[in-house]
Structures are given as structure tokens and as C-alpha cells.
Amino acid sequence: MGDRKSKAGVSGSSDRRSPEGMKARLRDALWTVWMPVAHIAAKGYVAGPHLTDALRVSEMLARREFGVTLCPWNSPDTPAEQVAETYHAALRGVPSGALDWYLSIKAPEIDYSLQLTQTVVAAAGQLGIGVHFDSHGPETADPTFDLVERLLPGASPLGCTLPGRWERSLRDAERVREWGVRVRVVKGQWREPGRRERDPRLGCLEVIECLAGNAQRVAVASHDPVLVRDGLTRLLKAGTPCELELLFGLPMVPVLNVARELGVGVRVYVPYGHAWLPYCFTQMARNPRILWWLIRDMTFRRSARALAAGMGAASGPA
Numbered sequence: 359m360g361d362r363k364s365k366a367g368v369s370g371s372s373d374r375r376s377p378e379g380m381k382a383r384l385r386d387a388l389w390t391v392w393m394p395v396a397h398i399a400a401k402g403y404v405a406g407p408h409l410t411d412a413l414r415v416s417e418m419l420a421r422r423e424f425g426v427t428l429c430p431w432n433s434p435d436t437p438a439e440q441v442a443e444t445y446h447a448a449l450r451g452v453p454s455g456a457l458d459w460y461l462s463i464k465a466p467e468i469d470y471s472l473q474l475t476q477t478v479v480a481a482a483g484q485l486g487i488g489v490h491f492d493s494h495g496p497e498t499a500d501p502t503f504d505l506v507e508r509l510l511p512g513a514s515p516l517g518c519t520l521p522g523r524w525e526r527s528l529r530d531a532e533r534v535r536e537w538g539v540r541v542r543v544v545k546g547q548w549r550e551p552g553r554r555e556r557d558p559r560l561g562c563l564e565v566i567e568c569l570a571g572n573a574q575r576v577a578v579a580s581h582d583p584v585l586v587r588d589g590l591t592r593l594l595k596a597g598t599p600c601e602l603e604l605l606f607g608l609p610m611v612p613v614l615n616v617a618r619e620l621g622v623g624v625r626v627y628v629p630y631g632h633a634w635l636p637y638c639f640t641q642m643a644r645n646p647r648i649l650w651w652l653i654r655d656m657t658f659r660r661s662a663r664a665l666a667a668g669m670g671a672a673s674g675p676a
Contacts, residue, residue: 405606405630409451412630415606417453425625427490427603428452429462433632441467442474444631449481460488460517462627465502472508483513490517490540496524496550503530510537519579521546522562525553531568541569542577542603543589559585563592570596577625579603583612590620601625 405415409430416426430444445463452459461482468474482489489512491502506518517540520527524546534541543565545558559582566589569576576598578589586602593600602617603625604610617624 405628407631409447409630412448412628413451413453416459416626416628419626419628420456420459425458425460425601425623426456427460427462427625427627429492429627429629431629431631432464432467436467436632438467438469438471438474442471442478445478446481449478449485449487452485452487456487458623458625460490460515462490462492464492464494465505466494466498470501470505472505475505475509479509479516480513486514488515488517488540490542491519493519493521493542493544493546495548496526499524499526499530503533506534506539507537510539515540517542517577519544520565521558522560522565523548523556523558524550524561525556526550527561527565528568531565535569535572538574540575540577541573542579543569544579545582545585563588566592569593570598573598575599575601577601577603579605579627581605581608581610581613583616586613587616587620590616590622594620594622603627 405412412428416428419426428448430441430448432441432444436444441464445461445468448461461478463475463478465475479489491506493499494502503518506516509516516537518534519542520530520534521544531541543562545562549555562578562580562585566576566578570592576593578586578593578600579602580586580589581604590600590602601623602613604613604627606626606628614624
């Protein structure tokens with residue numbers, strides 16, 4: 359047994375010195391450094407780890423006449439039933455008589471379960487709160503839209519998200535505008551596999567143009583003042599009800615000024631729970647902008663937190 363242990367030790371040492379072993383050690387070392395930094399950056403995007411944190415921020419925003427999007431963020435390995443319970447808990451936490459709040463959920467996290475989603479939608483309907491479906495990778499789009507379609511007509515107003523970066527979003531816009539649902543237009547983070555890279559700003563405007571005059575309500579979800587002004591102006595000219603939606607944790611003042619000038623309402627997306635952002639180290643080679651995201655998010659921390667400190671009181675919607 360002693361010889362076997364000795365040989366194993368020699369073999370393990372040899373493996374660690376091999377090119378593949380060295381790569382693995384380097385990858386492990388980089389990952390060890392990367393994850394804490396990414397986690398710190400991600401914390402700027404959540405109101406806190408608990409529902410009470412999100413409710414405190416949301417009630418402050420509501421007092422300043424912002425709409426609220428409440429969204430639990432769960433860890434990737436959370437069972438679907440437990441994810442659904444976080445949605446129910448969020449609904450139970452909404453203050454009685456709250457106006458212009460809705461719940462944002464993630465279909466992949468509940469395994470696209472019609473049964474689980476129906477219970478959430480029904481509970482939201484009893485409170486008069488809408489349910490919105492977030493966007494994820496392109497591979498999740500079809501099952502998410504299929505789930506939304508199966509829920510129509512819902513017990514509560516439904517909504518879905520269209521990324522301007524995706525070529526398919528124009529087709530999806532034609533599909534969802536017939537449903538009478540709320541549509542959120544975002545730039546999007548992940549490109550479509552096998553498709554040419556689209557300019558996300560121009561892509562958003564094309565999607566908005568497709569929705570203008572046809573959709574029930576459109577939210578332009580961006581902190582890009584140029585996109586926000588152009589997108590909202592097109593929707594207003596078409597007579598389409600619209601709003602600006604902002605992510606808690608990103609700078610707000612420039613786009614708030616645009617919304618005020620155009621007389622458009624503003625909503626803030628308030629996540630809480632598991633602080634996660636797309637800082638996947640293994641994807642950086644294919645998506646170099648991840649490094650920029652991390653640097654940006656570690657540097658720019660002016661956000662809805664400034665509102666909580668009273669700095670943004672004059673920046674609320676007119």
C-alpha cells in the first residue's frame with residue numbers, strides 16, 4: 359500500500375507539471391481571483407440579499423413616483439419549486455394598495471413549468487400585479503414565448519422581453535404584439551450563435567419601430583440616453599403607451615432627464631437575492647466585453663442608491 363501511495367504521488371506531481379496540468383492550475387488560480395471581484399461588482403445590482411431589502415428600496419422609489427419591477431434572483435442550482443416560492447413570497451411582500459408594481463420572473467429557473475407559473479400568475483392577479491418574463495440566452499427564447507402564449511389570457515397582465523441584439527427579435531415582436539402584453543425592449547448581452555453581430559442600439563430601434571402603433575405598452579429598458587430619446591419619441595409619435603425602465607445599480611440621471619423632458623413615466627427594476635451578473639470567466643475569450651462590464655461595474659456606482667441617500671430627489675419623474 360505504501361508503494362501504491364508513493365506512485366500515485368509521483369504520478370500526480372507529473373500531471374501537475376504537464377502542459378494541461380499547468381493550464382488547469384492557472385485557470386484555477388485566475389478563477390479564485392476572478393470570482394470574489396465579480397461578486398463584489400454584482401452586489402451593486404441587487405438591493406440586498408433579502409426581500410425586505412428590496413421592499414425598502416422599492417417603497418422609497420414608489421414614494422418618489424417611480425414604478426417598481428420586483429425580481430428575486432436565485433442561485434443557478436435552486437430547485438424550480440423553491441424558485442416559484444420566492445416569487446410567491448415577493449407577491450406576499452408587496453404593500454397593500456401598492457400602485458404600478460409588477461413581478462419579473464425567469465422561465466428557465468422554473469423549468470418552463472406551466473403549473474408552477476400558473477400559480478404565480480394567479481396569485482399576482484389577485485393582487486392586481488402584472489407578471490413579466492425576463493430574457494436570457496437565445497436558446498431560452500422559444501420555450502419562454504411558448505410558455506407566455508399558453509398562459510394567455512392570464513389572470514394578471516403579462517409581459518415579455520425582446521433584446522435588440524438578436525436578429526430573431528423582429529420576428530418575435532410581430533408575434534407578441536398580437537398578444538396584448540407589455541413588451542420590454544433591451545439591448546441584450548448575448549449574441550445569437552451563428553448570426554452576424556448586430557448593433558444593439560439600432561436593433562432596439564428596429565424592434566421598437568415594429569412595436570410602435572401595435573403593442574399594448576412598451577418599456578424602453580436602457581441607460582443609453584440616445585437610444586432612450588429616439589425610442590421613446592418613436593413610440594410617443596405612434597401613440598403607443600410607453601415608459602423608461604432602469605436597472606437598479608446603474609447611473610440614472612442622464613436618462614431621467616430625457617424621460618422628464620418627454621413626459622414619460624419611469625420604472626426601476628429592483629433585483630434582490632443571489633448577486634449574479636454575466637461575469638463568466640470561461641466565456642471571456644468569446645465575449646471580450648465581459649471584461650469591460652466588470653471594470654464598468656466596479657467603477658460606476660452612482661445609481662438608485664443615490665436616490666436612497668436623498669441625492670436623486672430632484673431627479674424623479676415629473
